[in-house]
Amino acid sequence: MGKHKEWRKIVKRERRRRIRTQRAKERDFNFSYTDEDQDLLKEQEALELHRIEEIEKQNNIENEKWLQAEVIAMEQWKKIQIKKEMLRQKHIEQQAKLKLEWEIEKQRREKEKERLMKIEEENRKRQEIFMSNLEKFLNGDLTQLPEELTVLYETRPDCDECPFFVKTACCRFGDECSRNHKYPGISKVLLAENMFGHFGLENANSNEYDTDIMLEYEDSDTYKDFKNFFDDILPEFQKFGKVVQLKVCNNFEKHLRGNTYVEYADIHSAVLAYRALHARWYASKQLTVRFCQISSWNNAICGLQTRRRCPKGRTCNFLHVFRNPMKPSYDENRHSERQERSSRSWRWSESPERKPIVSPRRSSPKRTDKNDERYYRHRDRSRHESRSYRSSHRKKNS
Template sequence: MCYMDNSIKSSTISRKDFRKSLKKMQRKKRRQKAAKELTNKVEIEKKKRLEDPQHQQWLKEQNDLEQKEKLQQEADEQAWLQREKRAQQQFQRDQERLKEVEAAQEKLKLKQQEYMEKLKQKQDEEKRVETKTANEFEHIMQRLEEYLSNTAAQAPSVLRTFVETRPYQQLCAFYERTNCCRYGLSCQFNHRRPMLSTILLIRNFYTHPLLKQSHHAEYECGDPALELNERDLREDYDAFFEDVTTEMLHFGKIVNFRTVRNLQTHLCGNVYIEYMQERSALNAFISLQGRWYAGKKISVEFSNLNTWRGAVCGMCE
């Protein structure tokens, strides 16, 4: 049996570790020395570089460049802040304008709603008035037929009334004389016509080239007076008179048949037919409504001329 000496082995290991540790320390010292030398060398080079005029000039240029960059950065930041501020202000103005537009739209919407409501009310009122007028007209027509069918009866009181355009205004003097007015329904005065009379008025019934008034003479192709004369007018009117009176005599005896030759539009060609009896005028009024003559629809109404002489224009006398 063989044994190993442990003391010798331990001694051998300690020397080996010592050498290893010694070498490690030597390497460390060498590294430290090299680092120190390198640091000294760097410091010396740095010092030399700092003392070098070119390097100092370069440092100065770099410092100026950094200052410029800093100032430019600050200017850019200020410009960005200004733009941001303007953008915020513009955004606020846009928001306020948008609110104003929305408020205006809402106001316009309310106005449109009010207008539509008023328009609906007006349409309803017009419809109501139209219905009332139609019913009144139907009632009057029934009374007229009853009056015509019963020869012994007196004219009902409803037929002795007047139709007025503006009841609370002063009577139109010209309309009272001729039952015509150049302003028509737009006249500010009151136009009053009877519900029943012996005189019928047919507006613009008779037409002839010599009775036409040109409002734009420069566009006219010719003057009718150069081709037609009073004789032609008289012959044409005699034919018209014969044709119309033949039909009108079917309703009763005619006392007067007069035609206006005034050139004004509201008077030109107006025909007045006076019957001896109201029943004859009423019969003609009902029978002629809606009929056509010479391509025109006839519009018949009752007239309340006081005197034929008073309706004649003073210049024509």
């Protein structure tokens, strides 16, 4: 029996221990915080919540900012695209415009070429008729001068006559001039355009006020060469008849530069000279000789130049001429003696080819109304100054 008691004791003790453990577990399980703890917990929860809210808020703000930046970027991109498109369109338009202009220019050039060819053809025909009439005239076949030999050509028959052309037989605008240029068929005066070519003239300073340095210093190279030129050409011109006047221009203006005017005593001599010298070669240049009408040398030659007072200087549109070393009508025999003395015949050469120069007309700078005004104004002033100089001069003398 003792053993049973022992065993019961153990069982009871075990049961108590189990209950204790169980209760402890239950106690642990049913642990309840104090109010203070509860508040703390709540506070912590609220803080956590607030933190999360703050983060979300920040995120939203960032998000918003990003969206706005995105919108701006999009707008900018669109603007750039529009600009690019505009530039592209502009480029296309410009290309089209350039192409159009090029086409127009091409057409214009073709038309101009046609026009010039037509003019050249007309001139060639006119020249042919002119030359055949000239031959008839020289052979004495013509009882009356045909119209082609009295007036060869008028540039603008309906317009006023160009005052420069009337006086000097030259005009800076050539036949583009807005006024009429009347070319005579034949006349006593021949003009060899730009015949006296000289380095001093080609390279003269157009603005130089002192107009005729070469006249003032008669031993200047240009003047010396002019004298040689004079001695060289005069006998050649005299071969065809009596030369009564010979004038060589030292103007700077291209339409007058080196122009050489020769007046014969009679028309027959002039025609012979024309036939022989037009298109002939001189000093490596093919001569363009034409008949011209100079009714008064005093009107053709700048009145102020002779007194070295021309304000236009080398750019004057009236003739500024070299002072001839002697009268062209000088006795021919004596002159040839002089020639022998100088024993020179420099530049006359047999023409390498006698290809006739067809157009009696020269190329000219484009005429503009503005140029015209200045040009014609100059004419009036120059004449006026010339006159006023003369009258004041007269007064002084009287």
